Each structure stands twice: as C-alpha cells, then as structure tokens.
Amino acid sequence: MKTLRPITPHSILTEKLKQLRNDPSLKETSDNFQKELNRVYLLASGLDKYLEENTTSEPASLASLSQETRKFDWETDRGKHDVFLEAEMLSGHVEGQFLKTLVSATKSKNILEIGMFTGYSAISMARGLPDDGELIACEIDAEAAAIAEKSILSAGLEKKIKIIIGPAMDTLKKISKQNLTFDFIFVDADKQNYTNYVQYILKSNLLRIGGLCVVDNTLLQGEVYLDRVDRSEAGHAINLFNQYLNNEKQMEQVIIPLRDGVTVSERVK
Ligand SMILES: C[S@@+](CC[C@H](N)C(=O)[O-])C[C@H]1O[C@@H](n2cnc3c(N)ncnc32)[C@H](O)[C@@H]1O
Incomplete structure (x- = not known):
C-alpha cells in the first residue's frame, strides 16, 4: 500500500528534521548538538501517533x-x-x-x-x-x-x-x-x-x-x-x-x- 507523503506543516517539519538528523555532515557536530537535535525530532515525530492513539478508535x-x-x-x-x-x-x-x-x-x-x-x-x-x-x-x-x-x-x-x-x-x-x-x-x-x-x-x-x-x-x-x-x-x-x-x-x-x-x-x- 502507498506510503503517504507528508502534507501537513507538522509532518513536513518532522520529515525535514529526520533528514537533518541523518545528514552525514552533522556527524561532525558536538554530541550535545546531536542529542538536542534528536530530542527535537522525537518531540515532532511523536505527536501525530499520540493523537491517533488517544482519539476514540476509528470505526x-x-x-x-x-x-x-x-x-x-x-x-x-x-x-x-x-x-x-x-x-x-x-x-x-x-x-x-x-x-x-x-x-x-x-x-x-x-x-x-x-x-x-x-x-x-x-x-x-x-x-x-x-x-x-x-x-x-x-x-x-x-x-x-x-x-x-x-x-x-x-x-x-x-x-x-x-x-x-x-x-x-x-x-x-x-x-x-x-x-x-x-x-x-x-x-x-x-x-x-x-x-x-x-x-x-x-x-x-x-x-x-x-x-x-x-x-x-x-x-x-x-x-x-x-x-x-x-x-x-x-x-x-x-x-x-x-x-x-x-x-x-x-x-x-x-x-x-x-x-x-x-x-x-x-x-x-
Ligand atoms: C481534499 S478532497 C476532499 C476530502 C474529503 N473531504 C475527505 O475528508 O476525505 C477535495 C475534493 O474536492 C473535489 N473538488 C475539487 N474541485 C471541486 C469543485 N469545483 N466542485 C466540487 N468538488 C470539487 C475533488 O474532486 C476532491 O474530491
């Protein structure tokens, strides 16, 4: 089945953060920067799933x-x-x-x-x-x-x-x-x-x-x-x-x- 492309501000932001997190040039940055970037990514990527899980089930x-x-x-x-x-x-x-x-x-x-x-x-x-x-x-x-x-x-x-x-x-x-x-x-x-x-x-x-x-x-x-x-x-x-x-x-x-x-x-x- 087709994977849906991100079409909301939040899912687009999440996708961009994912790309940034996987960008090889960022491997040179400090551990703290990478840890913070990872945290920002987790904050963004968890939202839609959480909303789905805590909304009355879909018939x-x-x-x-x-x-x-x-x-x-x-x-x-x-x-x-x-x-x-x-x-x-x-x-x-x-x-x-x-x-x-x-x-x-x-x-x-x-x-x-x-x-x-x-x-x-x-x-x-x-x-x-x-x-x-x-x-x-x-x-x-x-x-x-x-x-x-x-x-x-x-x-x-x-x-x-x-x-x-x-x-x-x-x-x-x-x-x-x-x-x-x-x-x-x-x-x-x-x-x-x-x-x-x-x-x-x-x-x-x-x-x-x-x-x-x-x-x-x-x-x-x-x-x-x-x-x-x-x-x-x-x-x-x-x-x-x-x-x-x-x-x-x-x-x-x-x-x-x-x-x-x-x-x-x-x-x-
Ligand atoms: C974003 S989709 C609607 C999604 C739907 N409300 C849902 O939640 O699943 C937009 C729809 O508007 C229809 N549409 C586009 N232009 C239209 C027009 N001038 N008159 C009537 N329907 C139109 C399209 O064919 C399409 O099915």
Missing part, C-alpha cells in the same frame, strides 16, 4: 475506506479526472473524529459538504447526526463519488447522505433556490474558490446565524505563513481566504492547527 468501516483510498491507483487514473486527486486528500481518523464531535456537540441537523472525495469526512460527520439529520455532499469527480457511495452504503448511512455530482458553485446556486439553510458547512474542495464559496454561502443565507462553517487546509502545508515566493497558487489563495475571513464581520473564527489546519468559524450576524 472499521472508516478504516477500510481509508485503506481502499490508499490502495487505489490515483496516479495511473489521473488522466481520466478533471481535478487532481490523491490518497493524501482523505481527512482521516483524528480530523474525522473532530468533525463528528463538532456536529454532535452543536446538535447540527443539516450539513453541507463541499468536496467529498471518497467520503471519509461525510461519513464521519453523518455519524454525529440525529436520526432525522441529513448531509448533502458536493463532489465534482464521479469516480471518487462512486467509492464514497459504496462506503456510505456499507456504513448504513444512505438515508442520511445525499451526493450531488458537479461543480460545487453550480450546486450551491441550485440549493439556494430551494431556500435551504444549513447548521453546519464543511468546505474542503478547490482552494482557489474558498473565498467565493464562503461569500456565496453568506450572501444566500445557506448558513444559519449561529451555524458553523468549518474549512479544511487553512494552513496549507505551512505556506500561509511562509514568504510569498515559497507559496504555491493554492497557498496564496488560502492566505487570501484567511485574510478575507478575518475581516468578515458576519463570522468569528479560530484556526485549529490540526492536520493541515482546520478553521472553525461561527456565523454571528
């Missing part, structure tokens, strides 16, 4: 979805998709449990997800819904949606999760015509459109006052706080999105440094 259905997503050959399959897809996109155990806890603690009943991929976060959030709760998931890629659909069925959540395939902005426009309002919205799709999505969500009242808008990858591998020259286009877009949200008077937010950064924002006006 078997989600563990197997995670494995299936990792086994899938996204690279060979790439030409068939309009968007770039890779196994690393899946949110996973700790973030999934975080989302489920947020949904159930806020007693949310209606959820909108923008960017479902193979369904890990959709299933996690739906597990936090009451019996009459519903989640609408927007996904542009039909093949990723098909994998999600299979897992949703095996998790017995088909009555709660409705998938809409197509560009999310088109779906938002269709949904807003039906006057739907959500308690909880999770944004995890194309980074260049994050600001457009949240502006549209507020303009068309898709999020109720007091509802939560949770946004993934808002640290974008640490690029948001690095110099502009070290930022990809996605990093630049997320940096602008974070500035927009910070100035948006209808929202109050906090960036949680979980995985690649998760912003939890509440609509206050």
Whole structure:
C-alpha cells in the first residue's frame, strides 16, 4: 500500500528534521548538538501517533475506506479526472473524529459538504447526526463519488447522505433556490474558490446565524505563513481566504492547527 507523503506543516517539519538528523555532515557536530537535535525530532515525530492513539478508535468501516483510498491507483487514473486527486486528500481518523464531535456537540441537523472525495469526512460527520439529520455532499469527480457511495452504503448511512455530482458553485446556486439553510458547512474542495464559496454561502443565507462553517487546509502545508515566493497558487489563495475571513464581520473564527489546519468559524450576524 502507498506510503503517504507528508502534507501537513507538522509532518513536513518532522520529515525535514529526520533528514537533518541523518545528514552525514552533522556527524561532525558536538554530541550535545546531536542529542538536542534528536530530542527535537522525537518531540515532532511523536505527536501525530499520540493523537491517533488517544482519539476514540476509528470505526472499521472508516478504516477500510481509508485503506481502499490508499490502495487505489490515483496516479495511473489521473488522466481520466478533471481535478487532481490523491490518497493524501482523505481527512482521516483524528480530523474525522473532530468533525463528528463538532456536529454532535452543536446538535447540527443539516450539513453541507463541499468536496467529498471518497467520503471519509461525510461519513464521519453523518455519524454525529440525529436520526432525522441529513448531509448533502458536493463532489465534482464521479469516480471518487462512486467509492464514497459504496462506503456510505456499507456504513448504513444512505438515508442520511445525499451526493450531488458537479461543480460545487453550480450546486450551491441550485440549493439556494430551494431556500435551504444549513447548521453546519464543511468546505474542503478547490482552494482557489474558498473565498467565493464562503461569500456565496453568506450572501444566500445557506448558513444559519449561529451555524458553523468549518474549512479544511487553512494552513496549507505551512505556506500561509511562509514568504510569498515559497507559496504555491493554492497557498496564496488560502492566505487570501484567511485574510478575507478575518475581516468578515458576519463570522468569528479560530484556526485549529490540526492536520493541515482546520478553521472553525461561527456565523454571528
Ligand atoms: C481534499 S478532497 C476532499 C476530502 C474529503 N473531504 C475527505 O475528508 O476525505 C477535495 C475534493 O474536492 C473535489 N473538488 C475539487 N474541485 C471541486 C469543485 N469545483 N466542485 C466540487 N468538488 C470539487 C475533488 O474532486 C476532491 O474530491
């Protein structure tokens, strides 16, 4: 099975420290320096494992979805998709449990997800819904949606999760015509459109006052706080999105440094 490359600020930092620790030129440095470097590496490398171990266990259905997503050959399959897809996109155990806890603690009943991929976060959030709760998931890629659909069925959540395939902005426009309002919205799709999505969500009242808008990858591998020259286009877009949200008077937010950064924002006006 494919080993996932580091895609969070913390795992990238850990990988860099590992390379540094194994760098032959550092063998010449003092014992104290090497001991301290080793300690810094252990501090960094132990965190994700500790978080996994001390988070409520991952249900078997989600563990197997995670494995299936990792086994899938996204690279060979790439030409068939309009968007770039890779196994690393899946949110996973700790973030999934975080989302489920947020949904159930806020007693949310209606959820909108923008960017479902193979369904890990959709299933996690739906597990936090009451019996009459519903989640609408927007996904542009039909093949990723098909994998999600299979897992949703095996998790017995088909009555709660409705998938809409197509560009999310088109779906938002269709949904807003039906006057739907959500308690909880999770944004995890194309980074260049994050600001457009949240502006549209507020303009068309898709999020109720007091509802939560949770946004993934808002640290974008640490690029948001690095110099502009070290930022990809996605990093630049997320940096602008974070500035927009910070100035948006209808929202109050906090960036949680979980995985690649998760912003939890509440609509206050
Ligand atoms: C980071 S992945 C989502 C991961 C998922 N939320 C999870 O936790 O497993 C981003 C997804 O957004 C989808 N996507 C990208 N652009 C989109 C668009 N314009 N409309 C709808 N979905 C889009 C991609 O196909 C991909 O499946």
